[in-house]
Every structure is written in structure tokens, then in C-alpha cells.
Amino acid sequence: MDKLIVRGGKPLNGNIEIGGAKNAAVAILPAAVMASSGIGVIDNIPEIEDIQCLERIITSLGCNVKRTGNSVEIDSTNVTSVSVTTEDVRKMRASYYFYGALLGRFGKVRAELPGGCPIGVRPIDQHIKGFEALGAKVKIEHGEIEATADKLVGTNIYFDVVSVGATINVMFAAVLAEGTTVLENAAKEPHVVDVANFLNTMGANVKGAGTDVIRIVGVKELKGCNYSVIPDQMEAATYMIATAACGGKVMIKNVIPKHLESVSAKLVEMGAKIKEGDDFIEIESDKELKGVNIKTLPYPGFPTDAQQPMSTLLCTAKGRSIINESIWESRLKHVDELKKMGANIKVEGRIAIIDGVEKLTGAAVKATDLRAGAAMVIAALSAEGESEISCIEHIDRGYPHIEEKFRKLGADIKRVKA
Ligand code: EPU
Numbered sequence: 001m002d003k004l005i006v007r008g009g010k011p012l013n014g015n016i017e018i019g020g021a022k023n024a025a026v027a028i029l030p031a032a033v034m035a036s037s038g039i040g041v042i043d044n045i046p047e048i049e050d051i052q053c054l055e056r057i058i059t060s061l062g063c064n065v066k067r068t069g070n071s072v073e074i075d076s077t078n079v080t081s082v083s084v085t086t087e088d089v090r091k092m093r094a095s096y097y098f099y100g101a102l103l104g105r106f107g108k109v110r111a112e113l114p115g116g117c118p119i120g121v122r123p124i125d126q127h128i129k130g131f132e133a134l135g136a137k138v139k140i141e142h143g144e145i146e147a148t149a150d151k152l153v154g155t156n157i158y159f160d161v162v163s164v165g166a167t168i169n170v171m172f173a174a175v176l177a178e179g180t181t182v183l184e185n186a187a188k189e190p191h192v193v194d195v196a197n198f199l200n201t202m203g204a205n206v207k208g209a210g211t212d213v214i215r216i217v218g219v220k221e222l223k224g225c226n227y228s229v230i231p232d233q234m235e236a237a238t239y240m241i242a243t244a245a246c247g248g249k250v251m252i253k254n255v256i257p258k259h260l261e262s263v264s265a266k267l268v269e270m271g272a273k274i275k276e277g278d279d280f281i282e283i284e285s286d287k288e289l290k291g292v293n294i295k296t297l298p299y300p301g302f303p304t305d306a307q308q309p310m311s312t313l314l315c316t317a318k319g320r321s322i323i324n325e326s327i328w329e330s331r332l333k334h335v336d337e338l339k340k341m342g343a344n345i346k347v348e349g350r351i352a353i354i355d356g357v358e359k360l361t362g363a364a365v366k367a368t369d370l371r372a373g374a375a376m377v378i379a380a381l382s383a384e385g386e387s388e389i390s391c392i393e394h395i396d397r398g399y400p401h402i403e404e405k406f407r408k409l410g411a412d413i414k415r416v417k418a
Contacts, residue, residue, distance in 0.1 A: 001390065001391065001392070001393055001418050002392055002393070002396075002415050002416065002417055002418055003388055003389060003390050003392060003415070003416045003418075004377065004380070004388070004389040004392055004395075004403060004413060004414070004415055004416075005386065005387075005388055005389075005413070005414050005415075005416055006362070006377070006380035006381055006383075006386065006387045006388075006389065006411070006412065006413045007362075007385070007386050007412040007413075008246075008360075008362055008380050008381050008382055008383035008384060008385065008386075008387060008412075009246075009382070009383070009384055009385075010246065010381070010410055010411055010412055011246050011247040011248035011410065012242060012243045012246045012247075012248040012250050012381070012406070012409040012410055012411060013248045013249055013250065013409060013410050014250060014251070014408060014409045014410065015250070015251045015252075015253060016239055016250060016251070016252055016253065016405055016408065016409060017253050017254050018231045018232055018235050018236045018239075018252060018253065018254045018255050019044070019046040019047070019070070019231070019232055019235060019254075019400050020043075020044035020045050020046045020070065020228075020229035020230070020231065020232060021046075021190070021191055021194065021229055021230050021231060021232040021233065021234075021235075022046055022048060022050060022051075022232055022234070022235075022398050023094075023164070023189070023191045023232075023234070023305075024190070024191035024194040024195060024229050024230055025042075025044075025045050025046060025051060025229045026050055026051070026054060026092070026093075026094035026097070027094060027097050027168045027191065027195045028042055028194070028195055028198045028227070028229060029042070029045075029051070029054045029055070029058060029072065029074070030054065030058070030094070030095075030097035030098045030100075030101045030172075031097070031101055031172060031195060031198060031199060031202070032058075032074045032076060032202075032224070033058060033061060033063060033074070033076045033079065033098070033101050033102070033105070034076070034101050034104055034105045034172065034175070034176065034202065034222045035074075035076050035077075035202055035222045035223050035224040035225075036076075036077065036105065036221050036222065036223070037077055037221070037223050037224065038077075038223040038224030038225070039073060039074065039075045039224040040073065040074040040075075040076070040202070040224035040225060040226075040227070041071060041072075041073050041224075041225075041226045041227075042071065042072050042073075042074070042198075042226075042227050042228070042229065043070060043071045043226075043227070043228040043229070044070055044228045044229040044230075044231075045067075045070050045071065045072045045229060046070075046229075046232065046235075046400045047070070047400045047401070048396065048397060048398055048399065048400050049091075049393070049396045049397045049398075050091075050092045050094060050397045050398065051072075053088035053091050053092050053095070054088075054092075054094065054095070055067065055072065056086065056088050057084060057086055057088050057089065057095060057098065058074060058076075060081065060084075060086050061076075061079050061080065061081050061082070061084070061098075061102075062078055062079045062080030062081055063075060063076045063078075063079060074224070075224070076224070079105075079106070082102045082106050082108050082109050082110060083109075083110045083111070084098045084099075084102070084109065084110070084111035084112065085110070085111065085112050085144070089111060089112040089113075089114060089115070090112055090113075090114070090115040091115050091397075092114065092115055092116055092397065093114050093115065093116030093117070093122070093165070094114070094116075095111070095112075095114045095115075096111075096113075096114040096124060096127065096165060096169060097165075097168065097169055097172065098111055099111055099127065099131070099145060099147060099169060099173075100127070100131070100168070100169035100170060100171070100172030100173040101172045103131060103136055103147045103148075103149065103152070103172075103173050104152065104172050104173040104174070104175060104176040104177070105176060105222075107136075107148060107149045107150065107151065107152070108147070108148045108149075109145075109146070109147050110144060110145070110146045111144065111145055111146075112143060112144055112145075113140070113143055113144065113145060117369035117370050117371075117394070118330065118333075118368070118369055119328040119330050119331045119333075119369055120328040120329040120330040120331065121329065124145075124165070124166070126159050126160060126161060126163045126166035126170075127163075127165060127166045127169045127170065129157070129159075129160075129166075130157050130159075130166060130169065130170030130173065130174075130183075131147050131149075131169075131170065131173055133155050133157045134149070134152040134153060134154070134155060134157075134170070134173050134174060134177055134181065135149050135150075135151065135152050135153050135177075136148060136149040136152065136173070137149065151177075151178060152173055152174070152176070152177035152178065152218075153177055153178050153179055154174060154177045154178060154179035154180040154181035154216065154217075154218055155179075155181060155182075156181075156182045156184065157170060157181065157182070157183050157184065158184040158185055159183065159184065159185040159186065160185075161185075162185060162186070162187050162188075162212075162298040163187055164187040164189050164191070164192060164298075166187075167183060167186045167187040167192055167214070168187075168191075168192060168195050170183060171183065171195070171196065171199070171206060171209075171214065171216060172199075174216040174218065175199050175204040175205075175206065175216055175218065175219065175222065176218060176219065176220075176221070176222065177216075177218040178218050179217075179218055180215065180216065180217050180218070181215075181216040181218070182213065182214070182215050182216075183213070183214040183215075183216070184212065184213050185212055186208075186209075186211075186212050186213065186214045187298060187299070188210055188211060188212060188298065188299050188300065189298070189299040190210075190230060190233060190256070190259045190299065191230070192209055192210070193209045193210040194229065194230045195209075196209030196210075196214070197209070197227075198225075198227050199222070201225040201226075201227050202222040202223055202224070202225050203219055203221065203222045203223050203225075204216070204219055204222060205217040205218075205219055230256060230259075231254050231255050231256060231259075233255070233256070233259040233260050233263075233303075234303065234305045234306060234371070234398075235398075235399060235400075236252050236255045236260055236281065237260060237263045237303070237305075237306040237309065238306075238309050238374045238378070238399070239252055239405070239409075240252060240260070240263060240264070240267060240272075240274075240281065240283050241263075241267070241306070241309045241310055241312070241313050241378060242309070242377070242378045242381060242382075242406070243272075243283045243284075243285055243409075244267050244270065244272045244283065244285040244287075244289060244313055245285075245287070245312060245313045245316070245378050245379075245381070245382040246285075246287070246378075246381050246382045246411075247285050247286055247287040248284070248285065248409070248410070249282065249283070249284040249285075250282070250283055250409055251280055251281075251282045252280060252281045252282070252283065253279065253280045254279060254280075255279060255280060255281055256279070257276040257277075257279075257280075257281050260281065261300065262300060262301060262302045262303065263302070263303070263306050263310075264276070264281065266292055266294060266302065266310065267283065269292050270289040270290055270291075270292055270313070270317055271285075271288060271289045271290055272284065272285045272289065273285070287316075288318075289313070289316075289317040289318070290317055290318045290319055291314055291317040291318060291319040291320055291321035291354065291356055292314070292317070292321055293321060293322045293323075293324075294307065294310060294314075294321070294322075294323045294324070295323075295324040295326055296323075296324070296325050296326050296327050297326060297327075298327070304325065304326075304327040304328055304331060305371050306371075307323060307325055307331060307371070308331065308334050308371040308372050308374065308375035309371060309374045309375045309378055310323075311323055311332075311334070311335070311338070311345075311352060311354065311375060312338060312360075312375045312376075312378045312379045312382070313378065314354045314356070315338055315341075315343040315344075315345070315354060315356065315357060315360055315379070316356055316357060316358070316359060316360060316382065317354075317356045318356050319355075319356055320353065320354065320355050320356070321353075321354045321356070322351065322352070322353055322354070323351065323352040323354065324350060324351055325350045325351075325352070326350065329349075329350060331350075331369075331371075332347050332350070332352050333368040333369070333372060334367075334368050334369075334372035334375050334376065335347050335352060337365040337366060337368065337372070337376055337379075338360070338365075338375070338376075338379055340363040340364075340365055341360040341361055341362070341363045341365065341379055341380075341383055341387070342357055342359070342360050342361045343357060343360060343379075344356075344357050359383065359384050360379055360382060360383035360384070361383055361384050361385055362380065362383045362384065362385030362386045362387040363383075363387055364387070364388045364390070365379070365380070365387060365388070365389055365390075366389065366390045366391040367389060367390070367391045367392055367394040367395050368391070368394070369394050370394045370395065370397050370398045370399075371398075372394070373389070373391070373392060373394045373395035373399075374395065374399065374402075376389050377389060377395065377402065377406070377413070380413075381406065381411050381413065392415075403415050
């Protein structure tokens with residue numbers, strides 16, 4: 001497996017361009033398979049491992065998939081299979097979006113259960129509850145899920161928890177159902193809105209995405225369309241936090257600042273300077289930051305996906321910081337790695353108590369999951385001395401060209417091939 005070698009302690013300066021949002025793109029590609037005519041051309045697709053897995057799965061269903069740069073073309077007119085059982089399915093979480101997409105279009109899907117980051121128990125009961133409410137029969141046996149329906153009929157569905165995945169997946173099944181579906185207690189993340197906009201561009205009738213009530217009037221068919229994915233707010237958050245940790249001044253281009261409000265607010269509270277324009281955020285830091293408390297929450301609260309990178313920054317902020325990870329029960333595994341670099345952190349369940357130390361020092365550490373990987377890169381960039389980060393396949397699942405982008409900002413970071 002590849003490794004990243006980082007010599008830390010350099011400030012970050014310059015400009016960086018953010019790519020398309022992973023968590024929007026990984027839902028939009030499966031949704032594209034619902035088009036029964038026309039060709040979908042989706043732009044601003046990030047070059048990450050999760051997308052390559054999805055492209056292979058879509059090809060295995062009988063679709064034609066062509067990638068040119070950041071654009072993916074999908075012809076799903078002649079789908080030949082509703083079985084999603086290649087090994088790629090187990091490598092990522094978002095493979096579960098084929099359940100809703102194929103059930104919606106064909107009334108049938110058989111798939112292996114999904115993989116993804118080991119950040120806690122990741123139930124799919126709310127997805128299943130939604131499919132069943134629409135009239136599907138769902139069975140899970142031998143690690144596979146099978147859902148079938150003679151027809152799907154719209155209804156009111158109240159989610160017991162706010163779930164990005166369940167909101168999107170049930171929306172997929174509902175857009176081609178007969179009649180009206182109302183999703184209550186829906187997730188409001190920017191990627192939920194982006195996916196709804198994509199469905200509407202394909203001919204669906206989805207209203208209210210971005211609020212907690214989404215209303216879907218079923219249509220007869222969806223068609224391929226041209227679409228461009230929103231910028232990745234978590235990639236942007238990662239570069240913002242890295243700049244705050246290393247010091248320097250970085251202009252982060254191609255972002256929607258509104259999507260990053262909770263992260264920007266915390267960084268300002270810590271003492272970083274932030275300027276926002278229509279599509280950029282400029283961040284400046286002298287590394288003299290103070291500790292803050294963070295509780296992760298569904299959007300528009302502080303995002304769980306930024307919690308691990310933020311915890312690295314808090315390691316060298318003055319005073320005590322407390323993190324309360326309210327979404328995932330095991331998203332603090334990276335703390336042991338940060339401790340190897342000199343961090344002073346105590347974990348009690350989902351709470352991390354961080355007492356700021358003067359500096360982190362380079363060490364051999366590993367990426368325990370995707371955002372933990374980003375946290376370790378930030379730690380290594382800001383630390384004194386050399387670090388070696390292993391298990392970076394987690395990082396490659398979600399961050400395009402991370403070492404090149406940081407190098408452009410002045411970091412000393414290189415990839416060593418296995
Ligand atoms: N939950 C249930 N039942 C369900 C679904 C979810 O109890 O049927 C619970 C989960 O256990 C969790 C909470 O609801 O406690 C939220 O889970 P959600 O369904 O929103 O998460 P997800 O859809 O599996 C997506 C992102 C994650 C991100 C979460 C929360 C994708 C592919 N993944 O996961 O992203 O942390 O939403 O915002 O969109 C990442 O990018 O690093 C990542 C892990």
C-alpha cells in the first residue's frame with residue numbers, strides 16, 4: 001500500500017481549487033441509472049476511488065460509462081441486470097444508493113450490503129422502512145438485500161433519525177412511484193439538495209429538499225440530462241483547517257461559503273481570519289488559536305465529517321476543547337494516532353477532551369478511515385519533523401490528488417508507492 005511522507009512545519013500559502021462533492025456525486029451516479037432514455041452527462045465529478053468503484057458497478061449493470069476528465073457520461077437505456085454484487089459494493093457506503101434507484105426504476109433489486117468507513121454501527125433500517133412504506137417487500141439474507149415491488153405507491157414517511165442516506169435512497173424509490181410521497185424529518189445537507197436538483201433535471205418532481213419535509217410527486221419516466229455537481233464542502237473544510245493549523249494564507253476557490261458556515265464560524269471563534277466571496281473563502285492564520293467546544297450535528301450543525309480534521313487543530317490550540325461526536329459512535333479512533341504525535345486527548349465514549357500542547361511531533365501513523373486520514377495529514381503537515389502516514393487508501397477514497405494540492409500550497413509531502 002502507498003504511504004505519504006510529510007516533513008511538517010511549513011506554512012501554507014496560495015490558491016486551491018475545490019473539486020465536486022463526493023457525497024453528492026456518489027448519489028448522483030447511481031441516480032443516473034434511473035434514466036430510461038437519453039444520455040446523462042455529469043460534470044465536476046471528483047477523481048476519487050469511490051467514484052471509480054461506482055463506475056465499475058454501473059458498467060456491471062449493462063450501462064455504458066465513459067469518463068473524460070471530470071465529466072462522466074452514462075447511457076442507462078439498456079440496463080441488463082438489477083444485481084449489485086461485485087466486490088466494489090463492499091468497498092464503499094454509497095453502493096446502497098442502487099437499492100432505491102433500481103427498485104424505483106425496475107421494481108426489483110438484489111445487492112450485497114454496503115461497506116464504508118468503520119465509524120460505528122451503520123444501520124439501514126430507515127432506508128428499509130421507507131421502501132416498505134412505498135410497498136416493497138424487503139428481505140436480508142446471507143449478506144444480501146433483496147427488494148421487490150409490483151408497484152410502488154407514494155405515502156407519508158417519517159424518519160426516526162435524520163439520515164442523509166435514507167433521505168436520498170427513499171427519494172430515489174419515490175420519484176417513479178405512483179402518487180405523492182412526503183418525507184418528514186428529512187436530512188437537509190447540501191448534497192441532499194444537489195441530488196434532488198439532479199433528479200428534477202432528469203424530469204422528477206421533488207420539492208422542499210433542504211428543509212425537513214420533502215414532497216415528491218411520482219413521474220412516469222426519467223431522462224438523461226446534463227448536470228454539474230456542487231463543490232465539496234468537506235474537501236474545502238479540510239484545506240481551511242489545514243491552513244489554520246499550519247499558519248499562512250490560502251484562497252480556497254470554487255466553494256459555496258454558505259455550506260461551510262458552521263466550520264468557518266468555529267475557525268473564527270478560534271482566532272483565524274476568514275474572508276468570503278460568492279465562490280471563494282480566504283483563510284489566514286498565525287497559529288495563535290484558542291480551544292473551542294464542538295458538537296457534531298446534522299446540517300446546518302457542525303458536520304461530523306469535519307470533526308476529525310478539527311480535532312487535530314484543537315491539539316495545539318490554547319486551553320481545553322471538548323468534542324462531542326453525536327452522529328457516529330466510533331469516530332474517535334484517530335485519537336490514538338494523534339497521541340503518538342504528542343497530543344493530550346482523553347476519550348470517554350463519544351466525548352474527546354483535548355488539552356492543547358505546544359506542538360505535535362512527526363511520527364509513523366495510520367489513517368484509520370477517510371476523515372481520520374485527513375486529520376493525520378493535517379497533523380503531519382503542522383508537526384515538527386517527519387511523519388509517515390500508512391493506510392492512505394482510505395484517503396484516496398475521498399480526496400482527489402491530496403499530496404499535489406498540498407504541495408502547491410508549499411507543503412513538503414510526497415507519496416511513496418508500495
Ligand atoms: N442511521 C440509522 N438508521 C438508518 C440510517 C442512519 O439509525 O437507516 C443513523 C446512523 O447510525 C447515524 C445517523 O443516522 O447515527 C446518520 O447517518 P446517515 O444515514 O446520515 O449517514 P450515511 O448516509 O450513512 C452520510 C455520509 C457520511 C456522513 C453522514 C452524516 C455518504 C456516502 N456518507 O452517511 O460521510 O458522515 O452522511 O453526515 O454520503 C464521509 O464522507 O467521510 C462520511 C462518512
